[in-house]
Amino acid sequence: MRKLLFVVPILLVAVGIAWAQGGMKKKKPLPYEFGSVTINNYSQQAGMPPVMFDHWVHRQNYTCRLCHVDIGFGMTAGSTKIRSADNMKGYFCGTCHNGRMVHNNKKIFESCAKEYSREEYKTCAKCHTRERSAAKEDEFYRFSEQMPGERFGNKINWELAEEKGLIKPVDYLEKVSSKKVNLKVNQDFAIKAKVEGMPDIIFSHKKHTVWNGCELCHPDIFVGVKKGTSKYSMTEIFDSKYCGVCHEKVAFPQTDCQRCHTRPPQG
Ligand code: HEC
Ligand code: HEC
Ligand code: HEC
Ligand code: HEC
Ligand code: HEC
Numbered sequence: 298m299r300k301l302l303f304v305v306p307i308l309l310v311a312v313g314i315a316w317a318q319g320g321m322k323k324k325k326p327l328p329y330e331f332g333s334v335t336i337n338n339y340s341q342q343a344g345m346p347p348v349m350f351d352h353w354v355h356r357q358n359y360t361c362r363l364c365h366v367d368i369g370f371g372m373t374a375g376s377t378k379i380r381s382a383d384n385m386k387g388y389f390c391g392t393c394h395n396g397r398m399v400h401n402n403k404k405i406f407e408s409c410a411k412e413y414s415r416e417e418y419k420t421c422a423k424c425h426t427r428e429r430s431a432a433k434e435d436e437f438y439r440f441s442e443q444m445p446g447e448r449f450g451n452k453i454n455w456e457l458a459e460e461k462g463l464i465k466p467v468d469y470l471e472k473v474s475s476k477k478v479n480l481k482v483n484q485d486f487a488i489k490a491k492v493e494g495m496p497d498i499i500f501s502h503k504k505h506t507v508w509n510g511c512e513l514c515h516p517d518i519f520v521g522v523k524k525g526t527s528k529y530s531m532t533e534i535f536d537s538k539y540c541g542v543c544h545e546k547v548a549f550p551q552t553d554c555q556r557c558h559t560r561p562p563q564g
């Protein structure tokens with residue numbers, strides 16, 4: 298362990314340059330802002346405020362796979378090009394936000410409509426909003442207080458929260474999800490860090506599959522027909538590629554070097 302603590306600061310300096318070039322010098326989001334996505338392809342144009350989507354609200358209830366594979370949301374902000382008409386027909390946000398689907402014994406509020414009263418606009422404003430309300434921030438802290446802590450990101454250890462049964466993300470929705478094909482989960486493996494003295498990365502296929510299924514990573518992010526086929530470096534990860542597609546924006550951020558670089562250098 299002492300060796301690890303010694304090695305990481307040195308490498309921090311070594312990678313520092315690449316890191317700065319990778320555009321990591323943006324403002325660090327607050328815990329409740331981490332994983333927040335602003336969607337604004339059409340809203341402002343149509344006279345509505347942009348849409349604010351929070352991952353922390355949703356990932357406690359559903360797996361990444363359910364939304365990003367079965368429902369079909371893209372893995373980059375704004376890429377899905379959601380229209381209000383899609384939502385009204387029951388696609389995208391409207392898959393759940395249709396005023397009928399029940400969650401925790403409560404109907405989930407409805408998404409877009411063509412006509413609406415002043416009273417109904419309050420529902421629109423839950424999604425179409427310029428600012429996060431103080432009440433929403435409070436809600437985040439009330440939730441995160443009950444979850445195991447972490448140092449970065451939402452400051453929630455999501456993995457542990459699930460292990461302890463504090464959250465139980467749903468992975469299947471009737472009429473939305475296709476029948477699950479039970480693909481054999483691959484073995485976990487170590488990825489050599491290539492640089493001498495740098496702790497290797499233990500990548501858990503099994504754990505990642507619980508959250509992401511296979512389709513989220515293969516073949517879009519990792520070709521992965523054979524281990525080692527995708528060649529990538531830390532610089533590319535800092536540049537939001539490979540592991541960096543998720544780690545930084547929604548899963549724990551790249552600042553948490555030791556959570557990936559866990560295994561002391563081998564031989
Ligand atoms: C309730 C549905 C839902 C769940 C659950 C969900 N996402 Fe998302 N995610 C979205 C939507 C919607 C967007 C925005 C897509 C768009 O703007 O086109 C998004 C965007 C993203 C982005 C891009 C963010 C950016 O700033 O560019 C990443 C990365 C991502 N999700 C990863 C994940 C991971 C990892 C999980 C599981 C821990 C997850 N998502 C769970 C709906 C979901
Ligand atoms: C897989 C189902 C599902 C999908 C898809 C989904 N949501 Fe949700 N959403 C929920 C549930 C469940 C809640 C929490 C219950 C509630 O507040 O009614 C919620 C809560 C929210 C809230 C919090 C409201 C508040 O003020 O507390 C917002 C905002 C929101 N969703 C926006 C969106 C947007 C925008 C999309 C599409 C880009 C989306 N959701 C897609 C299920 C979903
Ligand atoms: C569950 C979240 C949610 C709620 C609630 C919601 N919307 Fe939307 N709406 C969206 C999303 C997501 C988009 C796509 C945002 C974008 O790209 O600009 C959108 C887009 C729109 C657009 C842009 C025009 C277009 O053709 O897409 C209009 C207008 C709109 N919504 C009206 C409304 C009205 C009116 C209400 C209230 C009756 C409402 N929405 C409630 C999520 C929501
Ligand atoms: C979070 C992303 C992620 C998920 C989810 C995921 N994989 Fe992988 N997979 C990888 C990475 C990274 C590699 C190594 C790729 C490389 O080095 O080119 C890999 C490698 C593989 C390999 C080659 C293994 C070897 O030893 O040569 C196979 C086969 C594979 N994955 C199948 C699957 C299947 C089946 C699932 C679902 C049960 C799955 N993967 C889920 C990221 C993922
Ligand atoms: C499709 C999204 C996605 C991709 C791509 C991805 N991860 Fe993850 N990873 C997650 C999520 C979600 C978690 C749960 C913890 C969290 O959200 O903070 C996680 C957790 C982890 C953990 C802690 C759990 C464990 O396995 O012990 C490690 C380590 C990790 N990821 C390493 C990697 C590495 C290395 C890569 C690239 C080879 C990678 N991840 C690619 C989504 C992803």
Ligand code: HEC
Binds near residue numbers: 311541555557
């Ligand atoms: C999400 C997981 C993850 C996190 C967090 C992470 N790394 Fe990496 N890192 C990797 C993976 C995967 C590789 C291996 C790429 C390969 O060998 O194919 C790697 C490789 C490296 C290498 C070897 C050289 C290279 O460019 O490939 C260095 C040095 C490194 N990381 C430093 C860091 C530092 C410093 C931090 C913290 C600021 C960090 N890493 C955080 C996953 C991660």
